Amino acid sequence: MCDVxxxxxxxxxxxxxxxxTSWPITQPEPIDLPGEVERVRTALGDIPTTVLPAPxxxxxxxxxxxxxxxRDAPRICYLVGHALFVQETACLWLEQPDGSGAPVAAxxxxxxLAHADYRPLLVVLAxxxxxxxxxxxxxxxxxxxxxxxxGLPAVLIVPGRSPAxxxxxxxxxxxxxxYRDGRIDRALAVARDAVPNPGDQPTLFVHTTAEVTLSR
Numbered sequence: 064m065c066d067v068x069x070x071x072x073x074x075x076x077x078x079x080x081x082x083x084t085s086w087p088i089t090q091p092e093p094i095d096l097p098g099e100v101e102r103v104r105t106a107l108g109d110i111p112t113t114v115l116p117a118p119x120x121x122x123x124x125x126x127x128x129x130x131x132x133x134r135d136a137p138r139i140c141y142l143v144g145h146a147l148f149v150q151e152t153a154c155l156w157l158e159q160p161d162g163s164g165a166p167v168a169a170x171x172x173x174x175x176l177a178h179a180d181y182r183p184l185l186v187v188l189a190x191x192x193x194x195x196x197x198x199x200x201x202x203x204x205x206x207x208x209x210x211x212x213x214g215l216p217a218v219l220i221v222p223g224r225s226p227a228x229x230x231x232x233x234x235x236x237x238x239x240x241x242y243r244d245g246r247i248d249r250a251l252a253v254a255r256d257a258v259p260n261p262g263d264q265p266t267l268f269v270h271t272t273a274e275v276t277l278s279r
Contacts (some may be wrong), residue, residue, distance in 0.1 A: 077137035077183070078103050079115040081124040081144035081157045083164030091145050094191060098227060099143050106234035113137065116158070123158040126167050126175060136181035143223065146190035146203035153205035155190065169206040173213035184216050185247060189230075191223030204266070211268035217247045218268040225263040232257040233265070 082094040100114055113132045115124040122128045124144070133140075145156045147166070154166035176182060188210065190203040207220040221230065233254050240250035251267050258264050 074110055075135055075137040076107050076110050076112040076139040076141065077115075077129070077132045077135075078107075078112055078141045079124040079129050079132075079143070079157075081142075081155070081164075083156065083158050084162035086156075086164040088164075091147070091191065094143060094145075094223070095227075099189070102227070102231055102234065103141050103143075105231070106238045107139070108238070110139070123160055123162055125158050125160060125165070126172065129157070130175050130179070133176070133179040133181070133183075136179075138181075138184045139187070140176060140183035140185070141187040141189070143189040144191065145223075146192055146206045148202045153202040153209070155188075155206050169209035170213075172206070173209045173215070176210060177213035177215050182215060185219065185241075186210055186215050186217070187219045187221060189221045189223045207266065207268055211270050214270055216270055218270075219247070219251070220266045220268070222263050222265070225258065225260075229258055229260075229263060 078100065080094065080096050080099050082096045096116075104112055104114075113135060115122060115128050115132065117128075122131075142155065147154055147156060149166045152166075153169045155169065155172055156164050157167050159165045176186060188203075188207050190206060192200045192203045203220065203222070207218050210218045221233075225233075236257050237250050237254035240253040241247060243250075247267065248269070251265065255264065
């Protein structure tokens, strides 16, 4: 029988999918919210997962709601949204309580995650960038780097427009390998073969070490 360290929170995950109902700018391509939720929950298996937007409470994928959900100490935080530049500032578009879009500066989001009482060990960012726009692709990278530079142990950037079948396969292999030995770098190396298109390859930013112990 193994002793359980009471100081280590149980394995939990947070999934926040921001698909605003309206935008103060030209509306980007909508996100397949049900598809994203199903994809991630399937890959996470039986890990308890808080999902935003929450059908029961009506809580949207706002910065405040994400901060509140972080109090449950999720060890995996999976964010889905559009990464765009707003007045030359890289932002991830989240939601407001009424569902409309709200740009959140990458640095503000990083502070929210990094300063949580139990900061996530792994942040996965599935950031959508506008097709053919190098600036918006750069915005996605800047959001990810801001999270890594804030001190979060590991940040994995997954291109939001990767084919659904490809990402289903990648996530299933990645999390299975991660559960096996807790090494994020090894899990990514194993799962890369599931992504044949170089442009769809996920990118890993590691702040300190790629070794994370994920206990159930």
